[in-house]
Amino acid sequence: MRILSWNCRGAGRAPTVRALKALVHRERPDIIFIFESKAKSPRVEKIKEWLKFRRCFCVNAENKSGSLALYRAKGVSLEVIFDNKNIIACLVYIDPPTDVWLLLLVYGPPKVGHREAFWDLVTNITESFSGPWMLLGDCNSYSPSSDKFGGSSRGDYSSKPFRNFLSNAAAIELGFHGPQYTWVGRRSGGVHARIRLDQGCCNQEWQEMFPNAGIKHLVAPTSDHKPILLDPHFENNNINKPFRFEAMWARDPECEDVVDQAWRKEFFGSHGFNLMKKNIPQRLFAE
Template sequence: MRTIAWNCQGAGKASTVRALKELIRESNPDIVFLSETKIKSPKINKICDRLKFVDSWCVDSNGKSGGLALFWRLGVELEVVFSDKNMIVALVFSDPPEAPWLLFVIYGPYQRSKRKKFWELLENMVSSFSGPWVVIGDFNCIKRAKEKCGGRVVAESSVNCLKDFMMNTGSIDLGFIGPSFTWSNRGGRL
């Protein structure tokens, strides 16, 4: 099952929708997760239709910030079981259908003061599920200082939330495809 997670920084822009259509054409994903959509459900539903996905789940933005969207294709049996401003959690029924797995698509809190509570909630949800699971998205958190380039020095407590989660749940970092650094606070994208 192919899945894409993208912090699109505004799904309402025509250029973003064009880029998303091209990404979908190239990789043919079954599930697409967008974070920082900065729009509300009526527009997400229109995007879902334009992209020819069968269904979607949306967490509305708060003004011009936040917002999550999950799209899935015909043939993907998916049931959203939880959502809030930082995550959507879905049971995915695949082969065999009687062995569902949990998909966590997340946009981690950017405020350091909210990260510990977020990672504890995620850890509790993972620990209460006996089957397989996967977490994808924009964590707004790193495991080690070398995963960040420039800007303020990363506080050790900020790194510990993700490291603790991974250690406590037995998580494995599957890596990613794409550039190592894609964003800078000084001038936008790299």
């Protein structure tokens, strides 16, 4: 089940609709999530007909801003269980029908003051669901410093609620293929900042269900955000997956031996050099 997510920055313009149709034709997604479309239900329904999708769900724009729209193709079985101006939460039913996972499609609040409450809400939703879950969309935040280039350091603090969510939920960030940054902010005189705002993460159960899942960063000329495509059966071996310590590793029976082997190694040099060299290699966990 391939899912396309795009902050399209207005679906009322013909170029945006053409770009969306081209993406659908090329990538063949089963679910489409667009946001900041600034459109209301009639326009969202019309786009559904142009895309030849079977169903759509819309959270209407407020004062000509915002708006979330979810489209699904024939054969996709899902149920929306919660929505507001920043999130659509739905249950996705797979074969057999008793198997279900939670999909969270998000548009993180642009205003810094609203982010803590939003990520607290996302935490509550994931904690209330005992099965696999996946989160996808524009988080309007970033996790490691490598996900940002240029601009001020103010965004480091404003992304703290998102980082807290990732930590508290033991979320696993999916890797990606393509350009690193999904958003480019510009000011007069040139580029201001590049950030990977659009991304996906999941819990351990979802990753076990789709161990080959990955994300592609795509290109669309009509928005300052790149569309992203979640493919549960991603086949590219060059996927960029940043190293993260996963809480589940500590529960592995071999974890203590791996740590012990790394710590017993001897190196010549300063204390700092020794500590760096004894850093547990990622490959030991991956084997």
